[in-house]
Amino acid sequence: MRILLDKFSKSFGSTKVIEDMDLEVGSGEMLALLGPSGCGKSTTLFAVCGIHRPTSGRIMFGDRDVTHLPSQERNVGVVFQSYALYPHMTVEENIGFPLMVKRVASADIRKQVADIAALVHIEDLLGRRPAQLSGGQQQRVALARALIRRPDVLLLDEPLANLDAKLRLEMRSEIRRLQKETGITAILVTHDQVEAMSMCDRIAIMKSGEIIQIATPSQMYNDPRTSFVASFLGNPPISFLKGQAHQGAFVLGGSGLRLPLATLAGIPDGTALSLGVRPEHFGTAGGVPVEGKVVFAETQGRENLYDVVLPDGSVLRSIQPVRDDVKPGDSVRWNLDSASTFVFAEDGQRL
Amino acid sequence: MAEKPQISSNTTSANFSSLPVILLLGLFSLPLLVMYAYLFIDTISDTEAGSLIPNEFTLRHWSFLWETKAGKPNIWLVTLNTFIFASCITGVILTVSSMAGYVLSRLNVPARGFFLAGVMVLHAFPSVTLIIAIFIVLQWIGLYNSLIGVILVKAAVELPLGIWLMKGFYDTVPWEIEMAGTVDGASRFTVWRRLVLPQIKPAVMALGLFSFLTGWSEFIMPQVLAPGAKVQVLSVYLAGLIIDDNNFDFGTFKAVGVFYVVPVLILYVFFQKHLMNIYGGGTKG
Numbered sequence: 275m276r277i278l279l280d281k282f283s284k285s286f287g288s289t290k291v292i293e294d295m296d297l298e299v300g301s302g303e304m305l306a307l308l309g310p311s312g313c314g315k316s317t318t319l320f321a322v323c324g325i326h327r328p329t330s331g332r333i334m335f336g337d338r339d340v341t342h343l344p345s346q347e348r349n350v351g352v353v354f355q356s357y358a359l360y361p362h363m364t365v366e367e368n369i370g371f372p373l374m375v376k377r378v379a380s381a382d383i384r385k386q387v388a389d390i391a392a393l394v395h396i397e398d399l400l401g402r403r404p405a406q407l408s409g410g411q412q413q414r415v416a417l418a419r420a421l422i423r424r425p426d427v428l429l430l431d432e433p434l435a436n437l438d439a440k441l442r443l444e445m446r447s448e449i450r451r452l453q454k455e456t457g458i459t460a461i462l463v464t465h466d467q468v469e470a471m472s473m474c475d476r477i478a479i480m481k482s483g484e485i486i487q488i489a490t491p492s493q494m495y496n497d498p499r500t501s502f503v504a505s506f507l508g509n510p511p512i513s514f515l516k517g518q519a520h521q522g523a524f525v526l527g528g529s530g531l532r533l534p535l536a537t538l539a540g541i542p543d544g545t546a547l548s549l550g551v552r553p554e555h556f557g558t559a560g561g562v563p564v565e566g567k568v569v570f571a572e573t574q575g576r577e578n579l580y581d582v583v584l585p586d587g588s589v590l591r592s593i594q595p596v597r598d599d600v601k602p603g604d605s606v607r608w609n610l611d612s613a614s615t616f617v618f619a620e621d622g623q624r625l
Numbered sequence: 626m627a628e629k630p631q632i633s634s635n636t637t638s639a640n641f642s643s644l645p646v647i648l649l650l651g652l653f654s655l656p657l658l659v660m661y662a663y664l665f666i667d668t669i670s671d672t673e674a675g676s677l678i679p680n681e682f683t684l685r686h687w688s689f690l691w692e693t694k695a696g697k698p699n700i701w702l703v704t705l706n707t708f709i710f711a712s713c714i715t716g717v718i719l720t721v722s723s724m725a726g727y728v729l730s731r732l733n734v735p736a737r738g739f740f741l742a743g744v745m746v747l748h749a750f751p752s753v754t755l756i757i758a759i760f761i762v763l764q765w766i767g768l769y770n771s772l773i774g775v776i777l778v779k780a781a782v783e784l785p786l787g788i789w790l791m792k793g794f795y796d797t798v799p800w801e802i803e804m805a806g807t808v809d810g811a812s813r814f815t816v817w818r819r820l821v822l823p824q825i826k827p828a829v830m831a832l833g834l835f836s837f838l839t840g841w842s843e844f845i846m847p848q849v850l851a852p853g854a855k856v857q858v859l860s861v862y863l864a865g866l867i868i869d870d871n872n873f874d875f876g877t878f879k880a881v882g883v884f885y886v887v888p889v890l891i892l893y894v895f896f897q898k899h900l901m902n903i904y905g906g907g908t909k910g
């Protein structure tokens with residue numbers, strides 16, 4: 275089912291959290307709301323499930339206006355960050371609770387619980403209580419409880435934040451599998467770019483109550499609209515060089531580094547610019563040599579990560595296949611792939 | 626996995642002997658033990674004046690159980706009254722404070738701060754100072770000398786504490802449980818009844834026990850507001866024995882005292898774990 279937020283605003287008292295937000299999630303799509311904490315992504319999610327009332331604007335599920343419906347009547351499934359399982363009930367009672375509230379016959383509930391439990395692979399845990407489950411198992415129970423009502427919309431509020439690294443990887447693909455199998459429209463709230471990129475069809479990146487950009491993960495990675503988006507996606511993160519425009523080229527003050535860039539045609543000389551260079555575009559291929567000194571090296575097994583200080587003091591990161599010949603303190607002259615860099619104006623807008 | 630040595634209150638730690646402590650505590654508790662022992666011994670024996678050693682066994686002091694004394698109500702009626710009194714107080718306190726506590730903890734009530742402060746003031750207020758006013762009110766509305774009247778008054782006086790305690794316990798229940806309940810389709814009442822209330826069950830148990838014991842031992846209110854023979858409770862009955870100068874019987878007085886305290890002891894034995902909850906604060910999941 276399609277979800278539409280139309281000029282949605284939410285304020286708490288006099289604090290405006292979100293103003294005039296427009297967002298559309300296609301039917302069967304999984305969308306990530308990505309942003310730093312306090313950007314309003316959870317507020318948006320709670321407005322969609324009906325826990326927060328919007329201050330103004332409309333929320334539509336399909337053709338149905340649900341803006342003023344209480345959450346009981348919205349038919350949404352929510353997985354909370356803390357899972358919010360009911361500690362005094364068994365797993366079976368937990369999953370069956372939404373049906374019990376609807377006064378479904380208990381034989382029916384049993385059957386449906388068994389079905390959904392099989393879907394999330396927790397058939398043999400039905401008699402336990404939440405306290406007797408591991409984090410990943412609790413997560414699966416929470417998913418099953420959210421899915422059992424066959425909701426129109428599945429909302430996930432930082433569902434992986436409380437899991438350890440290995441489980442997180444496992445549940446990431448597990449949640450995506452369930453979403454695809456059930457064909458449900460889903461919104462994932464997260465501050466982790468890896469989760470957003472790996473699990474979702476599209477990402478809406480948010481900053482202080484505004485959506486900065488909505489795009490598919492690869493579009494957003496390769497074509498960020500602002501320096502904020504560029505810095506939020508990618509691990510290790512992008513590095514920025516501060517410089518100026520000069521005759522259609524980016525000039526880094528002090529070091530004499532000069533990068534001719536097609537995007538800079540027509541930009542007046544002396545305009546302050548910021549150049550974003552992803553670590554994979556420095557030190558591997560490319561035509562512009564850059565001199566600097568390695569100050570930090572870290573091996574990640576398959577790849578090495580280097581921090582290189584340029585003569586003017588700015589730092590470029592480089593990630594390359596493992597090599598032993600470079601140590602911290604060494605002077606290097608590595609190539610920079612100028613075609614893959616991003617140029618941003620002083621206000622962070624991409625040029 | 627190797628157990629690390631840890632300091633725990635349940636196990637005897639090895640670095641000092643507990644024997645001296647036990648001896649010392651035993652010594653200091655001895656007077657209390659002697660008092661309790663004599664409380665009981667005196668009810669089943671007669672002792673000559675000035676002597677400590679009882680000289681004959683008798684059940685005479687317990688005769689109040691099977692024969693009603695002249696001018697005194699039947700002991701079983703009095704016991705029943707006390708039981709009704711304490712149970713009804715418990716019921717009223719549990720019902721009202723479990724709901725009021727939830728409302729104050731979770732719902733958007735106007736003037737919540739004022740209300741909470743007011744409840745606190747009422748709790749701190751010495752209720753004895755109101756007793757004459759309450760007496761007049763009860764007489765006006767015709768509830769003087771009735772169990773209902775004194776139950777309502779006693780429950781009302783105990784309610785502020787109950788409401789505060791319940792509010793405190795509700796505050797510890799995570800909001801997410803309630804959010805999950807509402808998005809699962811449950812009404813706010815169902816959420817309270819099926820999801821939130823079970824989380825604070827230990828607190829409800831504790832408050833219930835506490836209320837029952839308070840009701841069981843209450844003296845001044847029944848004495849003033851319901852002294853009549855038909856509605857007497859045990860504490861009033863007991864007081865009646867000792868102020869009766871004509872038939873002064875210390876043995877019977879002690880026997881009734883023992884009789885009065887036995888249900889409390891039984892409750893303590895079975896429920897002391899729950900009672901500790903109210904002082905420990907917080908639920909154990």
